[in-house]
Amino acid sequence: MSVFLPLLDGGNIDQALLRSLARIGPVIVPSNTPPSSLPPDLDVSRYILLDQTSSLNLDEIVQWLDLGADKVIVPLAWAKDVVGVLPADRLILLLDVSNASAVSDSVRKGISGVLIKTSTLDADFIGSFTRFFSGADIYVLSTPSSSPPSQSTIRDLRRANTIIVLPTTLLTYSATSEQAINVADAFVAPLISDRPDGLFPTVVTEDGRSLGLVYSSTESIKESILTGKGIYQSRKHGLWRKGETSGASQTVLGIRVDCDLDALEFNVVQKGSGFCHLSRPSCFGESKGLYALQKTLQSRFESSPAESYTRRLFSDPELLRAKIMEEADELCSAETQEEVAFEAADLIYFALTRCIASGVTIYDIERSLDKKAKKVTRRKGDAKPKWAENTPATASTSTFTRPPPRSAPVSWSKTTDGPIRMRTYDLSKASPETRSQLLRRPVLKSDEMIAKVKPIVDDVRQRGDAALLELTAKFDKAKLDSTVIFPPFAPESTQLTDPIRNAIDVAYANVQKFHAAQNEKTTLVVETMPGVVCSRFSRPIARVGLYVPGGTAILPSTALMLGVPAQVAGCKQIVLATPPRPDGSISPEVMYVAHLVGASAILKAGGAQAVAALAYGTQTVPKVDKIFGPGNQWVTAAKMLVQNDTDALVSIDMPAGPSEVLVIADSTCNPAFVAADLLSQAEHGVDSQVVLVTVNLSQEEINRIEEEVEAQARVLPRVDIIRQSIPKSLIVKTTSVDEAIKFSNDYAPEHLILHLKDARSALPQVENAGSVFVGPYSPESCGDYASGTNHTLPTNGYARQFSGVNTQSFQKHITSQEVTADGLLGLGPVVATLADCEGLQAHANAVRIRLRTLVA
Template structure:
């Protein structure tokens, strides 16, 4: 069992025991799991190279890594794979050499405490071992312990109690023990060391391929020392896997101590048949095996042989595996290799092998199609094509999957990293800086002015039902994937309040604050705007307020359902509301208006506006001015999931709210959905919100420039914005003009990089008539629907699903976004089928009441009593009958 003390957050009560190799710990706000790599390495011992013997090194390569001294220089032939690099404790480490060793395949470096501080922070902890004398182990600092993955102890003797104690001190780390005695440990000593979680280190000068003696230990004897079979026959279950096919299982066999010894020493697959005894694989069939690696399992009672299988295959049925034929990439590789040798003349594969230009063109074509694929199914389809042509190129060049995997493993183990920028030929501006300009958000490629910005085209009448369904889909929030990311943040804020908010705001928004909330009256200097912006906000405020005041439910609804029975319904404001105003790539005072005004009109008692601060800790004056206009009771300087958590649960300074409104990214959306489902939070949300979207219906009466402008007005929101043009019997000449306008107007925008990404994923759908257009629109249920059609107002009666509709040539979506009066917080991702956009009623709740006279109860009471009796609820019936009896 392992024990670990949590050092992630400074809280108490965070120690918990664990099963081998895994530690679970719980502390506010996180519950998490750490898996320690190589806590008990899958090898019997670790060799230390102090005497060079090629035959011994060849054998050792089959059973695990070898400790080697750090080379003074690195030549191109230096073999560092499967090795640990030991730094001479008397000399300061050469960082360039160490990094190069790790980049060239070395698994770990071993340094002394004197030099640990020079390496920790430069090299990842899982790549460092600490070299210690057993007497000085307890003097290691916590920082050093946390910066390494294990220790190599030098000890004059193998005192198990002392080693076990040190192992507990370095809980969760790999423990290796090098005895300074001139004689090797016995097999029993190796077994005992493994039992306390330690692995012996044996100098190669103490190892031999011959018989064990007092001065040397046979390599196979050392390997076998900790093995213990739980079978009556003493055999070890052995999984045989294909090194050449990425670890695919070939079969299950059994090994004896004799067969293991012969395999280790010969490098051939040798096993034990329960019927015939020693079994040298392929001795009669020719299907021999070259052993690459022999691994112990975690309980040292079974083995894995990683082999290169020769001949027809492993299985006696002449198949590659006892578990069936090859599939996936391994099967494709096998097929391509056979086709390289014997592809029929004129076959497509033969053409690919014999025409490098065709193969190169297909690889580039499929790579482009993969980059433009949108749905999960499309990505899988295009990736499969690309892998086919890529592997064809590899087979033609004599490159196998094993070669590819070796390179992947080598690259994964590199410590030094290149920036990873695209080469100049793949960017639009070869002379530009290697880094993207600061204004371009992460994930957006540099502009490619040489390529037109185009939408993808489809014809509705030729689509199959499944293809049509694909066009209607959006990339929606994967709730299950986001919750594990969001929940720790929400829990942290819930537990630590303002302290967590300050910490997370510094981390994510790079703003170091002294306080999280601004309360009114707001300082005049935070509201300073230029006159034009102030006047525009005032005009928008007036229009939006006028429209939302008209929606307010002020009168009480009274209905006498039968004589003496009066039912009523009256509205009350939701007392405390939280309004989330996104930051990120744009300042959004319009969102503050759209959320704040209906809350103000509805009469909400507390309006808490949350928005991410700027790096200097301030809030944009435009948003602050709106907060002042709508009477915000507090402004929370926080964004993301942490802001949602603060609104849902409250903190020392942030008031708890009853309902949260506002759009946001996937972190915000996931946090809103999470807190809504927490009964402890007792908070509601407005709606699930996703990326902005617009659907434009255009016929021959439309102005192509207006259509293009409306499409781009949504495309610039973000790279995940959804833009659809439904073309109603548009001639190719008009459609080409629309496309040209999209391209020309997009290149004139400052946010062209974002537009390029979103438009490339957007679609044009050809339909025959307006009925088909409205049918597609209702199925899509867009956030914004724009009607560039003849007699647009007449089409409103056919609109069933939309967040907001913009009617006719002079009604740009921008007006609704800012100042016409309607609300721009609207349902996305197809939720317009079920949800309304935010309105005044969203900030109100309705309470019903009823009042019965004696005569009313006489008439209604028997009905109620009968129904209560029918449901077996006698107390309900009694509440009526006891009154009737008293009348």
């Protein structure tokens, strides 16, 4: 919400004043304002004040909204024709103070604000309108407007949740006088500092990303508003004009106050080396995702080598066009979540390359999206004939469609999806068939996937490094000269910020401590009968391959969970495989973990090609004896394929399926905790398995959990995935802890979370689960990252037969027996008899020939 709202009310608006106003919020623009009054390069949020002297023209109002107006201000007389037809959040009602009470309830619910014209600016009097129009923004315009209000009046009104409207004839770029108030003085009037030094915490952002936290004073705020430069207040050195000495200056696009009027946000365009004194874009570290990609592409557009692939894309429009179309087609053909994300990333890369080549940035794209979001008319949306197969051709130009009459109103606001709800079953009423269905997982089409990965595996097996390099370029989009990194690793490749390095160190210590306790250091010795001693001892698997999913993602936790037990077990060769980033590098987080666990090699490859290289070895990739690690269905299928190939002589950790959680909750549970645990798994993928088993919970209690799921899901970045996984998930109602745990044992979940009154006492009843999380303060996330247990766990019901990865997963056990002469005298006849019974006379002879020498 603004501090005050300027109203353009003069023919020749001072351009410097107008630019200052655009930096601090929306401006009311009368619909009859000459276009020349607003410079075309000025990005100003507009509230359009419609001409009350003309008749209602609904088409014209729609056009204003379609052309980017944030809101339109309409007189009360038009309310019955626009309220309920146009979006409520885009409508402000213009009222005289005398007719405010004539506004009906239906009109109040169909608008987002009211602009009241009054001759008095008494805060208590205006406050009564705030109560009457509860939930709406209140703007007030003093009539007649012959002199500017005082700063105290602006302050009192704003603190009463009322925004004063100031005609530009009462605003000035110069010093405040009896005729006009300085625009910066009006802005700072209501601000409140709760700090002893009177400064205001200020978050500096660029394109929605935080650059850093600074402080502002009344003086620095005023100068920033008037000059459009980033100017702040140093607590040690006074006024700080950003970039004055370093050259890393800022252009201020917008200044906003927070809801408590005690903090600010500066939206800027940063120039030079960056905002941080360490010559980085942000004080919070390097950019990631799209903005990091944009920075890389901009840099390569300016200085990439002539022979580089990116330079070729920039200089060959036809190649770039072909790649965009190719990646768009692959995205449309993608099926799984991982495939869609992978192909979408490729398409975005080439699309952004096209944008950078044309001087278009992500900020420009976002502005275009925002402008389109403001449109209230829409095209039909059919594809153009050249792209449509069976879809009739439609006009490609946008046309304005007059809204229907009020007898058939439509909602022009953006539609939202329905509620996010799970499916509920009462176990006491479920038939045996229904109960069996509740225990089922989605059918995994492993045969189809194995057929898809076999050509990839065969190619790497036959051609080795040559195939691996080609497949890495194709699937991982990284052109490499070599596929393997051997230690010692370059120090710069493992450099991390202190918080990330410290977090990894703590997680490493916890995981190492827990897995070291599992290590068998003594030999098991048992004398089964006199003179017969049997023993068992462990030895590490010599060569292991650890698959760490990644590429653009960073998964140091998986590297820890696989690398630490391999290190503790004493494996001689630890080969870590992970997809490279587009520039061919491995994330420093994973590199750092590889260093900690003593990796003997890092394979820069992902998918089925990495599994094949580990299984068979190549000219440079060491062959391993066992492959560990999670992955998408391509990785899983490749692991299943190679473990059944006797030429590979390789085993795998366990079968894999979608991630899953089962939560058991009774009346002592915290609904917010339960919902958060369910969502932590539901966000993994559309096929994630989420089950809530309730113990004597009423429908009202279950509803509270579902309401929490809904509320938390809607603010999560992966809400679209959750919208698909949660409706497939289950709520199973039971009447006792025993019944709930019996169902859980039959289900055999990967993760089991116990939200029970005495959760620890239920632990002895658990028979089938990958890992158990006991009590309200044991979220599954702790096990995923740093508590010490392993997060590589059996899914798809395999917890009935398999354990999660542990130290013994990286070891094999060898047995021995030593039989003395006296021992053989007692045992030998038993063995010979059993061998004769099976018809294996040579076995019997091996015993009898010894017995004869002993009794001779």
